[in-house]
Amino acid sequence: MDAIVFGGGGFIGRSLVAELLGRGQSVAAGVRGRPERLTTWLADQGVDTGRLTVVTADISQPLTGLPEARDVYNTAGNYAFGLDPAQARAANVAGPLHVVDWAATVPGLRRLIHIGGYRIAEGQGGKSGGGAYEASKKEGDKAVRARARELGVPLTMAHPSTVIGPGQYIGLASVVHDLWRGRLPAVPGSPEVFLPVVTVGYVARFLAELPASPPGQDHWLLDDDTPLLPDLLRLLAGHMGVAAPRRHVPIGLLERLPRALTGADPETLPFLSTDRYPTASAHALAAGAGLSMPPVREELRHWADHLVASRFGTTEPWPGTQGFQDIAGSRTWVIGDRTRPAHVLLPGLPMNADMWAPLASHLKGPILTADLPGLGRSAPGESLDRWLEELLAPAETRPVLVGHSLACGPALRFAARHPDRVAGLVLVAPAFLQPVGPAYLRSAPAAALLRRAPVAKLLGLPADDPAVTASLADLERPGVARRVVKALRTAAAPANRAELRHLLTTVTVPVTIIAGTADAPVETALATAQVTGAGHYPQLTHPDQVADLLGV
Incomplete structure (x- = not known):
């Protein structure tokens, strides 16, 4: 093999496997768990796996029976806080030593590349937190160097900082999660805290270049342009449409206060430092290889979009393009194609755009959906009507406009104003035609x-x-539940209901009204398409039948 990657199913390892395969190398990926997790991920990325061999390799045990490889990468380890010391040493000390021992037996070995950490290499980092993770990584760093010298193994060490990208849900991600949920009242540490990041794609490309470089070197992989932590949090808060903390809490105070009060893990506090790191050798190697880091602020925003889409690693994101966009004064969560949508789907209360996922899989052509302003994942903004105008402004097609419950109102008003811009109007369980709740x-x-x-x-x-x-889950975010109640109150107003009922008699686009037989009856003389056995959310419970009624 050209290369073997231990920890090939991990966050860094799988990206490295993809990079090496993309360069035409034959790669063995050592995984401890289910190999299909790696192969499925690679397939989703469109990676050709014809030159991939997946092998079972638990580095906590001595390694035998593995395919020989010219280049050996160890990306395996246990990156987590709160580890049991024995568990941490097995993964981060004994495991790397087993890799060194095995690499020493490989004929024609060109290089062993070991992933360390930007604060754990000798001479780096200030105060140690004394946690099992950091202690095991520091011990492992020294042990790997010593064993490699003893056995004559050509070693290169790579020390990435916080690696960001789709799939990274620990470390800085937990701070972003607190920010998103309104649970970060203050910035931990001083205004000069530097918590550097680097993208997983750049790390993979850099690691792929290391075997051809001189051995015996250490390279710190981090973006020196990472904003200081307070600026980083303001950047992400602005992108996600949430409030950024303005106050600071000194690290010394955090260390003295009970964790139950601060929510801060004592093991993470030493990472909140003002230290800078020796990146010159990494920059020189990258320049020679023609590598450049992507714009860090843009990458932080993309990562934040993925964190929110995946609910911080608790669910699979809706496939396709999604993220925050500025629409009518709201940082709006948008899914799909604003330029050429075939269907535009507007969610009713208290749901967000994810409610359309079951139906979307039955629809043909591009879809566009979004969380209403101030609801779901979207920040408050201007009126619903103004918001919908701006959401659909880029559309070059005449989509079918589908609204559910409360969202039937703005959908109907838009169709009445712009009959030439929609092919049809579908009202699913329209609240203004049902009894007030x-x-x-x-x-x-x-x-x-x-x-x-x-x-x-x-x-x-x-x-x-x-x-x-x-x-x-979005109802637990600050202000969302309150805005849901306000929207319900507005929708129930007699004047609003009367206006929409009148518009329904004058709108000139084709209209389909869909209601579940188990839902409150729809008060209209117009023909209603009924979904047998469905309640107020037929698109969730009977998506195939709703798709049929849409003529798909």
């Missing part, structure tokens, strides 16, 4: 109820549906 759901205390009660059961939703779980 219980008054308690429009009262101020309802916001607390929506945050705490089993909302899925309350609304008759399938609680185990991923789209439902993802949508209802």
Whole structure:
């Protein structure tokens, strides 16, 4: 083999495997768990796996029976806080030593490349946190160097900082999660804290260049242009449409306060330092290989989009393009194609755009959907009508406009104003044609109820549906439940309902009204397409039948 990658199924390892395969190399990927997780991921990335061999390799045990390779990469390890010391040493000390021992037996070995850490190499980093992870990585760094010298193994060490990209959900991701959920009241550390990042794609490209470089070197992989932590948090807060913390909490105070109060893991605090790192050798090698880092601020935004799309690693993101965009003063969560949509799908309360995922898989052509302003993942903005105008401004097609429940209102108003811009209008369980719901759901205390009660059961939703779980999770974000209640109150106003009923009699585009037989009856003389057995959310529970009614 040209190369073997231990930890080939991990976050860095799989990207390295993809990079090496893309360069035409024959690669053995050593994985400890299920090999299909790697092969499926590679297939999703469009990587040709014809030159890939996947082997079982648990580096915590002595290694035998593996294919020989000219270049050996060790990306395996256990990157986590709160580890048991024995568990940490098995993964980060004994494991790397087993790789060195095995590499020493490979005839024609060109290079062993070991992944260390930007703060654990000798002479780097300030105060140690004393946690099992950092202690094991520092011990492993020294042990690997010593064993490689003893056995005459040509060694190169790579020390990445926080590696970001799709699939990275630990470390800095937990800080971003707190920021997203409104649980980061202050910036930890001083205004000069430098928490550098580097993209996983750049790390993979850099690692692929190392075997041809001189051995015995250390390379620190990080982007020196990473904003200082307060600026980084402001950047991400602005991108996601949430409030950025303005105050600072000194590290010394965080160390003294109970963890139950601060939410800060003591093992992470030493990483919140003002230290800088010796990146000159890495920059020189990258320049010689024609490598350049992508713009770090743009990459941070892309990563934040992925974190939110995947619910910080708890669910599979909806396939396709999605992320935050500026629309009518709202940092809006948009999924799909704003230029050539065949269907535009507007979610009703209290759901977000994920509610359309079951139906979208049955539709032909590009779709466009988004969380309404101030709801789901979107920040507050201008009026719904103004927002919808701007959302559809780039459209070059005449899509079918589909609204659910409360969203039927803005959909109908848009179709009435712009009959030449939509091919048809579909109203799913239109709230303005149904009896007004219980008054308690429009009262101020309802916001607390929506945050705490089993909302899925309350609304008759399938609680185990991923789209439902993802949508209802947003009710716990600051202000979302309160805005849901306000929207319900506005939608129930008699004047609003009367206006929409009148518009329905004058709109000139083809209209289809869809309702579930188990839902509240629709008050209209117009023909209604019924979904047998469905409640208020037929697109979730009976997506195939709804697709049929759309004529797909």
